[in-house]
Amino acid sequence: MAPWVRIDGDELRVEDARIIWSPAVCASADGIAFWLRASGTRSVMHLAGWAPGNAATDLDGTEVRIENPGPDAGVDGRFLTSARVRFGRVTSERAVVSIDGEVEALEADDESRTSFSADLICSVAPVAERDHCIGCGGPLDRFAETRDQFVAAFRISQRILPVLCPPCTGSVERPCFCPTCGAAFTDDAVSTHGEEGRTGYSARCPQGHLFSGALPG
Numbered sequence: 001m002a003p004w005v006r007i008d009g010d011e012l013r014v015e016d017a018r019i020i021w022s023p024a025v026c027a028s029a030d031g032i033a034f035w036l037r038a039s040g041t042r043s044v045m046h047l048a049g050w051a052p053g054n055a056a057t058d059l060d061g062t063e064v065r066i067e068n069p070g071p072d073a074g075v076d077g078r079f080l081t082s083a084r085v086r087f088g089r090v091t092s093e094r095a096v097v098s099i100d101g102e103v104e105a106l107e108a109d110d111e112s113r114t115s116f117s118a119d120l121i122c123s124v125a126p127v128a129e130r131d132h133c134i135g136c137g138g139p140l141d142r143f144a145e146t147r148d149q150f151v152a153a154f155r156i157s158q159r160i161l162p163v164l165c166p167p168c169t170g171s172v173e174r175p176c177f178c179p180t181c182g183a184a185f186t187d188d189a190v191s192t193h194g195e196e197g198r199t200g201y202s203a204r205c206p207q208g209h210l211f212s213g214a215l216p217g
């Protein structure tokens with residue numbers, strides 16, 4: 001079975017679908033926040049949600065209702081207004097996901113809704129842990145903070161690590177160490193690109209982890 005997203009009688013081609021997840025406490029219940037993205041020649045669908053559990057495999061056989069998807073969810077360029085996400089055959093690497101939902105009309109003053117449905121086979125992976133300072137390679141654990149954020153109207157607490165340790169903040173010119181494993185980047189492994197008016201960097205470490213982004217500050 002090929003994965004698909006159907007909206008307004010159109011079937012959109014999906015070439016890649018993935019779920020990344022992260023442990024997240026919501027109203028003092030242990031759970032996981034998940035972000036689902038399906039793409040083809042363009043972005044086809046993205047949404048986020050929260051479910052009780054400790055790992056992605058706890059999603060197996062569950063149904064998650066998303067009543068307030070927020071601006072971070074859409075299908076084919078339209079805002080999503082509600083969705084029902086059913087997870088089946090979930091392993092730590094793969095999940096079969098069926099979704100029914102509604103999206104807003106294309107015109108802003110049109111109150112009508114269009115339904116959509118999707119059947120996807122998603123790769124599953126935890127959000128990459130980045131626990132090394134990209135300036136000195138040192139551990140960042142003791143600088144972790146817990147912050148609240150909203151994921152589809154679920155208020156979740158997440159553990160956030162800085163990109164740079166406090167001694168490195170403001171004094172680093174370019175990424176020097178892989179944030180995932182702490183290995184040093186060789187000079188020719190780092191390239192630059194524009195990123196929202198700032199200098200962005202892409203760097204691949206000897207183990208193949210990719211860093212892409214601007215330096216904070």
Ligand SMILES: [Zn+2]
Binds near residue numbers: 166
């Ligand atoms: Zn540092």
Ligand SMILES: [Zn+2]
Binds near residue numbers: 179181
């Ligand atoms: Zn690495």
